Amino acid sequence: MVKMAGNNVELKVPVDAAYVSVVRLLVSGLATRMGLSIEDLEKLKLVIGEAFLSVVNGSSRDQGLIRLKWVEATDSITVSLFDAAGQRKEVVSAVELELLKSLGGEYTSTTVDGVDKLDIGFTIKYQEDRPFLFHERESGQA
Amino acid sequence: MSEKADRPNPASDQRESEQERAEERALFARYQADPCPANEELLLKKYQSLVYKIVHKFTHGSDQFDDLVQEGTKGLLLAIRRFDLSLNYRFSTYAWQTIQGEIQRYFRDRTWAVNVPRDLKEKSLKVFKAREELAAAQTNEPTVTDVAKFTSLSEEDVLEAMELGSAYHPQSFMDNARDGDAGIMLSEESPGAEHLDMRTTKRGVFWENLLIHLTDVEQRIIRMYFFEQRTQKEIATILNTSQMNVSRIMRNAIGKIRRLVEPADFENLGML
Structure with missing residues (x-):
């Protein structure tokens, strides 16, 4: 079930790792609409797919739905994963976060009103009007 | 006798x-x-x-x-x-x-690891080739729209074909080789025992100088894969992540190494 709201998109999928392909396809479709390169699109698919799997693995129940929220702005993309069944202070462990960080994106893992939430932020920059994912470490600044 | x-x-x-x-x-x-x-x-x-x-x-x-x-x-x-x-x-x-x-x-x-219908396979290979050709021909990384135009496929077809790309050996293609070939590896001079010792060989010292430019996770993965001869799947299990993630991190790390060394030196590493 996909709900369009301006530049925001939401998807709810069962707490099931098999749905990672649905998440990946949604992400690739949205990234294509933004005009991101295939390289960036593949990266987004991988990062968000991995984050989704981490949330599924950390979920305390295999029933219910995980909500994915895609918020698109001209200079950023924020993807949030909400797991209402989660019972951890942090959706993903420190090691998992470290691994995810090495792929790119900025991560915040919190619990708000009993709902585990993982936010992944990406900075968008432009070169000759073409958007690209900006990653400080890969840009040679570190 | x-x-x-x-x-x-x-x-x-x-x-x-x-x-x-x-x-x-x-x-x-x-x-x-x-x-x-x-x-x-x-x-x-x-x-x-x-x-x-x-x-x-x-x-x-x-x-x-x-x-x-x-x-x-x-x-x-x-x-x-x-x-x-x-x-x-x-x-x-x-x-x-x-x-x-x-x-x-x-x-x-x-x-391909799984049975994919021929037309989809051909579509996927067409997209794969188009990506490479476009990447070589233009200064910008190609987009799905670029590939769709180049191949005369719809954007949806391109996305589907790209997703099919993950049907290439979903697990590490090293699994078959490394799980069972200890006998052969040991019958040669075992790389783990001597030749890949990072502190005592010329290649090892060279690698050490490169690895300091990588993040901790990248270093761990490169060490486990190339020096401890572990499969991507084994590394994924150790790090509690997927083989795909390990593969991606490794690719990024190798990309960094490529940028750090001269092409001739890179060839001489003989491992990548």
Whole structure:
């Protein structure tokens, strides 16, 4: 079930790792609409797919739905994963976060009103009007 | 059969091994002094059996055997041309990595782990080729729209074809090779035991200088894969992540290394 709201998109999928392909396809479709390169699109698919799997693995129940929220702005993309069944202070462990960080994106893992939430932020920059994912470490600044 | 022939003779084995080593060094010295086709052919014939040994470990079906031998032989040829006598390795140890590398590339580029309908497979290969051609031809990374125009496919078809790309060996293609080939690895001079020791070899020191430029996670993965000879799947289990994630991190790390070293040095690493 996909709900369009301006530049925001939401998807709810069962707490099931098999749905990672649905998440990946949604992400690739949205990234294509933004005009991101295939390289960036593949990266987004991988990062968000991995984050989704981490949330599924950390979920305390295999029933219910995980909500994915895609918020698109001209200079950023924020993807949030909400797991209402989660019972951890942090959706993903420190090691998992470290691994995810090495792929790119900025991560915040919190619990708000009993709902585990993982936010992944990406900075968008432009070169000759073409958007690209900006990653400080890969840009040679570190 | 005589009693003598039945008994192992360590002293004799050692002499044979030393003799083989001396012959090997002489052959390569001659080839490097005169790298003519005849000398190259001689070395190819001598070490062709190594290709069969490695191919045997990777063979999924008889229809792949000839292709794998061809790819492995390409690896053997590269190893012969790049072998550095001054490092004092056995050639077989060095060639193993190169032959294996060529076979891995074959799997990565041309084979599928799951049964995919032919038209989808062709579509996926078309998209894959288009991406490479566009990336080479234009300064910007291609987008799905670029590939759709180039291939006359719809954007949805391109996305579907790209998603199919993950049907290429979803698990590490190294699994088959590394899980069962300890015997062969140890029958050569074991890389884990001596040659890949990062502190004491020329290559090891070179690697150490490169690894300091990587993040901790990247370093751990590179060390486990290249120096501890673990599969991507094993690493994924250790780090509690997926093989795909390990593969991606490794690719990023190798990309960084590529940017740090001269092309000639990179070739000499002989491992990537």
